[in-house]
Amino acid sequence: MADGAISDATTITLGATIDDVRRQNLSQVLRLVHRDGPHSRSDLTRATGLNRSTVGGLVLELSHRGLVDENDSTGPRRVGRPSPTVSASDQTTAIAVNPEIDAIDVALVGLSGAVLQRVRYRNERVPTVSEFVNIVSALTAGMRPYGSGRQALGIGVAIPGLVREADGTVILAPHLGWQDAPIGRMITDATGYDVVIGNDANCGVIAENTFGAGRGDGVVIYLNGGASGIGGGIVINNRLIAGEGGNAGEFGHTVVTSVGRRCHCGSTGCLETEVRRERLLSALSLMNTEPDDLLVAMELAWLDRRSVGRREMERQLSHLGVALRSIINVFNPRRVILGGYLAQLLAVVGEHELRGWIAPTLPGASAEPDLVGTGLADALLLIGAAELVFAPALEDPTRVAER
Template structure:
């Protein structure tokens, strides 16, 4: 059965059909672009004329662009390439204890510009708002001249209430009941959405990175402020009843461990820490970009402080991963931030060897991979929250031009 036949099931109207088909085409251009009209025709099951009309309307709404087709030796006119519009953008923000990152991210997941503001101290919610608004003000001439900005997305290392973006608790930042989304919306005049940073990461890696096409994915992000987690199934983020699912940084891994900000003892993020790795190889926060090379070098010397710290942290990480594997049976676990560095140092087999008594079925199903989006992952995920309504219903964007006749 074709995509058109599926769309025209009883109870649907022509407007609903059109929106569904626009959504199909836009999502493909967003995720897979540049993609030819011919490929869109095959992927959607729609006929060529219908796809041409949909692309024309999406262009008129400023959501896609077309470029010259790639050269081909095939007979006939080659199909134009369709890509998500690079001038339709979101502002993406990631606050951390050491820095605040602000980026301009295009529809299609490209980080066009990135500004990193290094904190002299951990910012309060008010200081954070001031930092972001100042950076955005500096971007205004560029934004106004070159882009259509749909809003701002915040990837926050903490508990974020789903319905209003209020930060209930970001322990390492020291934020409690912080309405930063509402304040930023008022100050900047933009719609603002917020979510947990690792939940943003799993969305980004599922759409553009190491988890594309994977049915059940868990993402663990290791940052300056700790470890967060996100879960996706079938490309859909699993958030839990209140939006707080995936807090694997607070998995118990050491019953005699250190006290955690959450009030418990021996959480994963108290035992597996970036600052401990930096100290073990003689670096500090300012040298964080040198950490992967330093750990790789230390790993060659089994008795070095760096190698011992890697082994210690990987053992604790394995305990948490065993619980994840047994509880969720994921197809893939994606490790980001300094956890990706640990994976690259010891290898997938080195991680898997610490799963211990993980149940055999789930253990054999799972693979461990490093995040592929690197330092862009959280900004891309934050932007996806902004783009989500338009990707769901492209008709939310007004027609800027009359659609061309196909």
């Protein structure tokens, strides 16, 4: 996968036809209401630099395609004719899927980024590829009544591993035990939907950049701590940095100690072998993996300096600090976003405490980036998977037929 643009910018290229210009203008309007929420027509006129009648025609076409809704303005009354409010329509949806070793999450996500319905299927054991496809097919079918009257543009899958988006292949998801699996084709055959797959951490940073804590220009780093390990994503000036083969951001394989555990990648002491949710659960004597239960157990352990849980949290913080120090020195980010159980760890110990484990970093204007938890809680990977599905329609809304 090449580095992908996820910004609102629309550029009119030289030699563009009238249809090209119309498609680009449609994209510009749709991106504005998708990313920034409802706009009045007058707001859209100012933001795009287009005249009012042109904006009106674009909104009408987007409405006919089921991509925007238009309602009477609810803002403060002004002199003159009221300007209707235009918003991304949740009549247009994507089905989002996130498999993990302990559960499979499936959600119906609207074009506004809202999670409309969500189902969590608990795994008794790590599913095979075929079992996963069968589960997704059954859960997707169960969502059809809720989605009645809506149009689903496809299925997006956030995979904890290396993927090849071009043909929907999971190259390697080591903790799931999947290798060279044509997940995209298999789900399409089972459900009839077009399918796009992506790395879960890339999905997370796309979601955060679009709707959450990563909004704005600059360098944003995302680290996700899940049941399968540590994943990472990089956005620079609203552009996802995926790398030559699509695998950039594998921060989980940053070496943080020379005496740690052996990693499946062949190295010793990788971040994801030393900073693991399962090791923390064991130290907390916690069998249940519900996020709220884990958060409460961490808060109680942190208050007792002599507890096994507190010592494990400090051990993981020390290794996380080594990795973050390297990341900050290399990328000089504006913000580092922590997701999954790492966000809970940050919430318990606080930003100041975590900074103490990172220091020292190189001096400079951004030597101390913001350290924040995800703004989208545990829905961000699903929202990011949906963004993979929405991307073609946002780029060219005429791909969606008029209803």
